[in-house]
Amino acid sequence: MSKAPAGPATAGQESKQNRSTERRQLVVGEGITLKADIEHCEELTVRGQLESSLRSQRVEVVHGGVLKGRIDTDHAVIEGKLEGTLTVRTMLILKRNGHLSGKVRYKRLEIEDGGTIAGDVGPLGEGADEATAPAS
Secondary structure, eight states: OOOOOOOHHHHHHHHHHHHHHSOOEEEEOTTOEEEOOBOSOSEEEESSEEEEEEEEEEEEEOTTOEEEEEEEEEEEEESSEEEEEEEEEEEEEEOTTOEEEEEEEEEEEEEOTTOEEEEEEEEOOSSHHHHHSOOO
């Protein structure tokens, strides 16, 4: 005797399992312009233009991409253009074509030859409040 196919309960469990292993990713594609506050995004890739206030685990602005706003992330790779307030709690990598301007705080910083950075730039302080406090 063969077993009947899995019912809705099994399908629901499978769907729940898939959601728990999926990363919450957002890609702003080339040619797209978007203004939005972004929440619960683990990975953000900007190929187009985005103006936003966001918290993410990883942010990447590719060559030709533009990101403006207030960004709080663990890891950032900038090959395009970022303007605004950027706090990076682990590693900030500025690629050779990358341009950063505004208020930038980082734990570790790597700048490739050709990358440019301007504004209020400095290492991240010990406390979370120091990350957004004005530099002395």
